[in-house]
């Protein structure tokens with residue numbers, strides 16, 4: 293059994309895992325060990341989980357503790373850099389092809405929300421309305437509408453609107469995004485794309501040209517309003533299910549050639565379809581999945597009638613042999629969504645040994661999912677168009693960075709003078725003061741337009757720290773405050789000089 297890409301000759305027994313097709317092998321299971329080997333990623337081990345818990349001071353999410361997010365690419369490097377004080381940004385996405393999300397789609401978004409909170413980092417979410425237009429029998433206008441509808445479900449997962457930017461390709465595409473796309477596209481031959489994605493002579497040329505669209509957001513300069521124009525201002529971490537790996541394998545292969553960092557990945561197993569791992573959750577078969585729009589009654593009916601059971605065919609058989617947890621869908625779903633580790637363990641033992649019956653575990657699942665879905669629906673109802681517009685706003689200021697890096701600055705270099713209130717001009721003042729501070733500290737390698745406060749290179753932080761230690765004020769935080777005031781005064785002076793120069797230029801011209 294080997295993993296194929298779409299378009300290759302497939303034997304009946306082969307598992308298929310591509311961004312567009314996922315099906316299990318002949319035994320009805322996905323062989324994840326084989327997938328890791330063939331894709332060339334690594335498994336997440338206990339040590340890495342412990343390091344994440346230590347540096348975020350947060351207990352690992354159940355998805356991580358239970359090995360549901362099980363594979364990665366250079367997540368360890370992201371963690372090592374974070375341990376030294378370097379931040380990163382998160383990037384994930386959704387292809388809007390249906391009115392609402394199913395529970396499987398919630399998996400990466402819930403995990404991303406946990407990562408955002410634990411690491412306190414910004415996040416970008418791509419809605420590939422273009423991808424779904426190119427692959428599905430849908431009008432582009434429908435995909436654009438679905439992108440906005442799906443965004444409401446995504447926002448309902450609770451992402452911080454100040455540090456989260458959601459964008460749909462057909463609306464956001466801007467110059468810096470396009471520049472990244474063409475640079476990536478030039479590095480990948482058609483033969484390579486065929487090998488990675490299984491394109492054939494029948495693929496439309498929009499499909500063949502699409503992978504750079506999903507690759508580009510791995511580079512921070514696709515978002516100049518958030519991260520500036522420096523392709524190396526921040527590293528990127530991508531949470532997703534392992535089906536998306538081909539896109540980012542390609543991205544990682546070309547990263548250095550276009551002058552960027554390789555994006556890191558943290559990848560999950562698949563949340564199985566209701567009718568069993570070999571099936572597919574499909575919008576055309578509503579009984580194959582539970583949707584975030586389902587009612588309590590629908591949830592109960594679907595689970596009772598359609599959830600694939602590994603339990604015995606009769607009560608006697610179940611009591612005698614217990615359930616096969618390897619294939620049992622209610623058990624697998626509880627592993628994703630039942631938070632209580634102890635309770636989960638107990639259910640596994642009782643159901644696996646035959647002490648618990650299929651009807652009982654199904655009822656437990658109904659009791660877990662119904663409030664979860666209802667809670668989601670309540671939160672979604674609060675996501676009005678105005679709320680959504682905040683996530684979609686492409687003019688977020690570098691305020692994100694001021695907040696992000698303040699914590700680090702305070703720890704490393706003394707206190708900041710914290711500005712009260714909001715408003716753009718205050719923000720501009722702070723940005724100017726920060727820029728000035730960086731200049732005074734000799735951080736002249738700061739490229740124009742680079743995200744304010746973001747680390748520029750591995751060396752930069754070290755140089756800066758050494759300078760700060762050399763010039764460290766001796767009177768503690770009071771003098772640090774004085775210094776901040778001085779910095780602000782210098783910034784104001786500079787702004788006044790700039791204004792005077794501009795005025796003089798204006799006079800000369802007339």
Ligand code: TYM
Nearest residue numbers: 384385386387396397399400418420506532533536562563
């Ligand atoms: P899409 O819409 O197919 O899926 C959205 C996200 O959900 C994950 N996913 C699942 N996770 C667990 N169990 C499942 N059964 C399951 N089905 C889907 C997907 O891996 C994905 O993370 N092309 C992408 C959209 C995209 C994207 C990205 C995804 C654009 N940029 C960056 C991840 C990261 C797509 O169509 O996803």
